[in-house]
Amino acid sequence: MSMQNVGRPTRPESPASDADAPFASLTGGRGLLQDEPLIFELGGWTKTGVDLPAADADASDLGDLVRAEPIGLPGLSEPEAVRHYVRLSQKNHAIDLALYPLGSCTMKHNPRLNEKMARLAGFADLHPLQPASTTQGALQLMDRLAHWLKTLTGMPAVALPPKAGAHGELCGLLTIKAAHEAAGHGERRRVLVPTSAHGTNPATAAFVGYSVQEIAQTEDGRVDLADLAAKLAPDVAAIMVTNPNTCGLFERDIVEISRLTHAAGAYFYCDGANFNAIVGRVRPGDLGVDAMHINLHKTFSTPHGGGGPGAGPVVLSAALAPFAPAPWVTHGSDGLTLTEEAVGEAAQAFGRLSAFHGQMGMFVRAYAYMRSHGADGLRQVAEDAVLNANYIKAKLADVMSPAFPDGPCMHEALFDDAWLDGTGVTTLDFAKAMIDEGFHPMTMYFPLVVHGAMLIEPTETESKRELDRFCDALRALANAAKAGDTERFKAAPRLAPLKRLDETLAARKPRLTWRPEPIPVAPAPLAAE
Numbered sequence: 411m412s413m414q415n416v417g418r419p420t421r422p423e424s425p426a427s428d429a430d431a432p433f434a435s436l437t438g439g440r441g442l443l444q445d446e447p448l449i450f451e452l453g454g455w456t457k458t459g460v461d462l463p464a465a466d467a468d469a470s471d472l473g474d475l476v477r478a479e480p481i482g483l484p485g486l487s488e489p490e491a492v493r494h495y496v497r498l499s500q501k502n503h504a505i506d507l508a509l510y511p512l513g514s515c516t517m518k519h520n521p522r523l524n525e526k527m528a529r530l531a532g533f534a535d536l537h538p539l540q541p542a543s544t545t546q547g548a549l550q551l552m553d554r555l556a557h558w559l560k561t562l563t564g565m566p567a568v569a570l571p572p573k574a575g576a577h578g579e580l581c582g583l584l585t586i587k588a589a590h591e592a593a594g595h596g597e598r599r600r601v602l603v604p605t606s607a608h609g610t611n612p613a614t615a616a617f618v619g620y621s622v623q624e625i626a627q628t629e630d631g632r633v634d635l636a637d638l639a640a641k642l643a644p645d646v647a648a649i650m651v652t653n654p655n656t657c658g659l660f661e662r663d664i665v666e667i668s669r670l671t672h673a674a675g676a677y678f679y680c681d682g683a684n685f686n687a688i689v690g691r692v693r694p695g696d697l698g699v700d701a702m703h704i705n706l707h708k709t710f711s712t713p714h715g716g717g718g719p720g721a722g723p724v725v726l727s728a729a730l731a732p733f734a735p736a737p738w739v740t741h742g743s744d745g746l747t748l749t750e751e752a753v754g755e756a757a758q759a760f761g762r763l764s765a766f767h768g769q770m771g772m773f774v775r776a777y778a779y780m781r782s783h784g785a786d787g788l789r790q791v792a793e794d795a796v797l798n799a800n801y802i803k804a805k806l807a808d809v810m811s812p813a814f815p816d817g818p819c820m821h822e823a824l825f826d827d828a829w830l831d832g833t834g835v836t837t838l839d840f841a842k843a844m845i846d847e848g849f850h851p852m853t854m855y856f857p858l859v860v861h862g863a864m865l866i867e868p869t870e871t872e873s874k875r876e877l878d879r880f881c882d883a884l885r886a887l888a889n890a891a892k893a894g895d896t897e898r899f900k901a902a903p904r905l906a907p908l909k910r911l912d913e914t915l916a917a918r919k920p921r922l923t924w925r926p927e928p929i930p931v932a933p934a935p936l937a938a939e
């Protein structure tokens with residue numbers, strides 16, 4: 411394995427033996443896919459891909475701030491740069507390539523119509539500081555989007571600025587904190603979170619300065635009502651409950667959960683990341699929810715993965731609405747404006763969550779998605795997502811072990827690793843073997859409450875044919891594991907460019923910078939090759 415001077419391995423491990431890889435190319439290439447180093451390792455410092463006239467030595471006003479050292483950017487020609495990024499893109503799995511079964515992520519198709527709308531110059535070329543008189547269309551779109559979000563959730567207010575689900579959680583908890591403080595209840599500093607919660611829930615509560623306490627889960631994967639009731643007390647600020655929960659199950663007692671919470675003077679924050687399973691069928695406002703983020707990049711199909719961009723608007727109950735952060739769209743005599751100042755009706759806002767108004771490109775995509783589906787289409791989204799997950803659960807139930815076998819699931823099928831007992835194969839081994847079969851693994855080891863969890867969310871945009879291909883591959887692998895073909899799993903992935911990386915080390919001690927070797931010689935003057 412070759413290492414560049416500071417960072418990660420950049421080339422595949424050469425196979426240790428013939429058993430590890432039936433065939434190894436001489437160069438690390440695979441089929442028509444070449445190995446690809448970092449762009450800095452590619453570029454010669456001494457050349458440039460652009461022709462610029464030589465700089466006038468006297469032209470700078472920067473005085474002694476003028477750069478004395480070479481800038482150290484890789485010099486690539488256009489075809490070299492294009493190939494670099496296209497090769498990197500081939501190493502990525504993408505929803506446009508195949509099913510992306512990550513549970514709790516709602517990786518669905520991103521309709522091209524949305525992309526086309528987001529690129530309309532009237533949206534894409536706006537600047538956030540433009541006068542409102544020139545941005546009426548964009549403001550109207552935000553207003554219409556807000557209307558749809560409020561209607562679909564049955565909630566009276568929405569804050570559009572949050573830029574991800576986790577950011578929405580922050581927005582919701584800061585709103586709840588502001589409401590408690592305004593009511594003279596700053597002593598409420600504890601947040602209750604079920605054991606199956608997504609990690610962002612306790613992390614957000616801790617970030618806001620709250621202490622976090624877990625609520626136990628029942629045998630059938632739901633919130634333990636007795637445990638919740640016992641833990642609700644005058645110092646509890648809020649509960650954070652995901653519905654459908656991360657086990658892919660609807661919280662049947664959700665109305666009772668909200669009643670108990672309100673009776674204790676706390677607010678009900680609902681993690682709405684799984685809204686896809688109920689959109690158009692259930693209005694969280696009817697269930698007693700006070701605040702809920704909606705991941706536009708999940709339910710409303712805006713692209714995600716690789717860290718963004720996302721958008722996590724938060725719908726709010728009447729009790730919390732006055733504490734929502736600025737800005738929001740207001741109807742005035744001369745059209746629509748963004749209310750930016752914390753005065754008048756906005757006086758109780760906790761402040762701003764981000765510069766400007768939020769992720770405009772995501773708003774356009776989500777709105778285009780809503781309009782092209784219509785109310786009936788959105789309801790069918792939820793129905794088909796649930797149907798697809800149940801299809802997978804049913805098709806694999808005889809070879810794998812569903813974590814909650816009784817009754818149907820919602821939008822994701824959750825398996826545990828009981829069915830692997832005695833095979834010597836772990837959840838991780840199984841997931842790695844899926845890569846060799848051309849499938850991205852499902853979410854593994856989450857939720858934590860299920861041993862060796864495998865969480866599969868197909869979404870509604872997969873056809874029966876794709877679901878069958880996926881299930882056939884998993885069945886074949888399951889049978890191989892049970893037939894004792896352990897070697898297949900322990901050596902997997904054999905066909906991926908990189909084998910098993912030390913993911914713990916990568917997460918705990920990430921190397922995020924690349925430091926160059928000393929730049930050998932000063933670059934030749936620009937334009938000279």
Ligand SMILES: *Cc1c(COP(=O)(O)O)cnc(C)c1O
Pocket residue numbers: 514515574575576577608610611652656681683684705720722
């Ligand atoms: C995805 C997800 C989040 C976090 O959303 P981001 O947009 O990734 O910040 C929170 N909770 C659950 C249940 C999720 O699935």
